Amino acid sequence: xxxxxxxxxxxxxxxxxxxxxxxxxVYAALTRGAEEGLTVLLRVIPALVGLLxxxxxxxxxxxxxxxxxxxxPALESxxxxxxxxxxxxxxxxxxxxxLAVASDLxxxxxxxxxxxxxxxxxxxxxxxxxYTIAVYFGSAGVHxxxxxxxxxxxxxxxxxxAAALAVRLFFGGS
Amino acid sequence: MExxxxxxxxxxxxxxxxxxxxRLDAVAAAALEGARSxxxxxxxxxxxxxxxxxxxxxxxxxxxxAGLARLFRPLLRRLLPEACRDGETLAAVSxxxxxxxxxxxxxxxxxxxxxxxxxxxxxxxxxSDELCLLVVLNTASIQLIPAxxxxxxxxxxxxxxxxxxxAVWLASVLSVTAGLLAAWLLSRGRRRL
Numbered sequence: 001x002x003x004x005x006x007x008x009x010x011x012x013x014x015x016x017x018x019x020x021x022x023x024x025x026v027y028a029a030l031t032r033g034a035e036e037g038l039t040v041l042l043r044v045i046p047a048l049v050g051l052l053x054x055x056x057x058x059x060x061x062x063x064x065x066x067x068x069x070x071x072x073p074a075l076e077s078x079x080x081x082x083x084x085x086x087x088x089x090x091x092x093x094x095x096x097x098x099l100a101v102a103s104d105l106x107x108x109x110x111x112x113x114x115x116x117x118x119x120x121x122x123x124x125x126x127x128x129x130x131y132t133i134a135v136y137f138g139s140a141g142v143h144x145x146x147x148x149x150x151x152x153x154x155x156x157x158x159x160x161x162a163a164a165l166a167v168r169l170f171f172g173g174s
Numbered sequence: 175m176e177x178x179x180x181x182x183x184x185x186x187x188x189x190x191x192x193x194x195x196x197r198l199d200a201v202a203a204a205a206l207e208g209a210r211s212x213x214x215x216x217x218x219x220x221x222x223x224x225x226x227x228x229x230x231x232x233x234x235x236x237x238x239x240a241g242l243a244r245l246f247r248p249l250l251r252r253l254l255p256e257a258c259r260d261g262e263t264l265a266a267v268s269x270x271x272x273x274x275x276x277x278x279x280x281x282x283x284x285x286x287x288x289x290x291x292x293x294x295x296x297x298x299x300x301x302s303d304e305l306c307l308l309v310v311l312n313t314a315s316i317q318l319i320p321a322x323x324x325x326x327x328x329x330x331x332x333x334x335x336x337x338x339x340x341a342v343w344l345a346s347v348l349s350v351t352a353g354l355l356a357a358w359l360l361s362r363g364r365r366r367l
Contacts, residue, residue, distance in 0.1 A: 007336065015229055019236040026232050033231025036280070037224035040322075041216055048212035054184040056208030060200040061191035063184075093176050103215055103326045111332035120327055120338050124320040125345035129313040130176065136309045137301065139287045140294040147360035148306040152313040155353025159314070162348040166341035 047096035055104045058086070080164045083115045087122055088160055092129040092153065099123070117171060121163035126156050219325035222335070226321030230276050242272035253354075254304045263292045267308065277317040286312050303361040310357045314350040318343075 019026040058064050064086060072082040080088070083105065090097040102119040109115040129152045137145050192201035233239065246268050251258045258264040266289035273282035286308070293305045301309075320342055327335035 005334075012229065015232050015236075018238075019232045022236045024232065024235045026236075029232040029235040030228035033228035034224035036231065037227030038220070040227065040280075041220050041223060045213060045216035048216055049209050050181060052212040052215070053205050053208040054181055054188070056204040056211070057188035057192075057201050058184045060204035061188040061197055062195050063187045063191040066191065090180070093180060097177065097180065099322065099326060100212070102323075103330065106327060106330040106332075107211075111327045111330040111335075116327075116330070116332075117338055117341070120323050121341045121345050123326075124317065124323050124338070124342035125315055125349050127313050127315045132313045133309055135283065136287060136290045136312065140290040140305070142290075142294050142297070142299050142301045142305065144300040145309075146301050146306055147357060148301060148309050148313075151306065151310045151353050151357035151360055154356035155310060155314045155349045158352035159345055159349030162345035163341070166344040167338075169344070170338075170341045 044096055044099070047094075048100050051094070051097045051100035052104065055086070055100050059104065059108075078161050078164075079168075080160055081115050081118055083109070084119055084122065084160075084164075087119055091122065091126055091160075092156055093131070095128040095131070098128070114167065114171070117167045118164050121167055122160055125163055126159040129153065129156055215326070215329050218329035219322070222325035222328050223321060226277075226319065226324070230278060230319075230321070233276060234278065234281075239269070239272045239276060239278075242275055243268040246271050254307060256302070257289070257293045257304050257308070260292060263289050266292070270312070271316070274312070274316050275318050277319060277321060282312075303357075306361065307354065307357050310353045311350070314353045315346055316350055317346070 016026045019029065067089075068082045068085040071085040071088075075082050075085060075088075087098060087101045087105065090101050102123045105119040106116040111117075111120070129149075133145060133148055133152065137143070137148075188201050189198075192198045243265075247264065250264065250267050250271065254267065257267065266285050270282050270285040270289060273279075273285060290305060290308060293302065293308065297305075319336075319339070323338075323342075324335040327338070
């Protein structure tokens, strides 16, 4: 039995029981949240249409291979698979773009392949850095961001290296 | 606006590479195929995404977020001592962190912005060390259950989309630590200059 086969039913039931214990209408909350999920999806799909179109054209034209080849030596020395190069470039700029690139990698190599897993973990351990910095400092009226960007990019780079490392650690070699 | 450049660049490079390598047929087919698969991806990830958004909403409504916020208060007081002298900033920051942990991005951002605005008062548009730290914390992912990624994996045919969780947690912890450490080192380095 896979561990996540226990985790999912257990989590669903535990959350419901706990909520009911707190006198929360858990079913209404569940459907309210699901509705929120749909609005997220409604915003994501148009972006995915634009981005997956560009990503699959990019792959079919051979430009993706060229880009990956260009970054390969640097990535190889960090232990990052070169196939994920486009994901590394898009991730700090666009969340939906990164989602499109990662889903393209997963369907090309398989979600349970080394590359598919690394792409998923990279997506899960980093954020849309430039967007976040722009939103926070923009609304706080700050124009001198000092060392925020280099520190945030250091976190992203560590996340990418750590993603490849963690997948090798938990699922074995490349 | 960055994405306008990225998109135009990708499409134009695809045209040039496709023409140079005689692969224009494949590029044209890929454009239509990409658009089609985007909607397909959206629909096949819809179920899981909605289910987990629902579960997170139950947790939120049962006070799990508030509990998490309380849990993180002592830690945040150490991390941002100046800002957390102000009770309202501390409340906003800890709610921001707990919403991030639950993956409630829509809730986390306004809370974080409220904290950032309070922290930026009277600083003449220059970010303080602590404000930099808060933003770095928000540019790193600290989500406990990355539901969107799991739903993309499931849409790609994965039967155990959550089996990457330990790897995601490990990579996230390392990345957040590196970001905070870098922010701390850079602020010290610049002060000495």
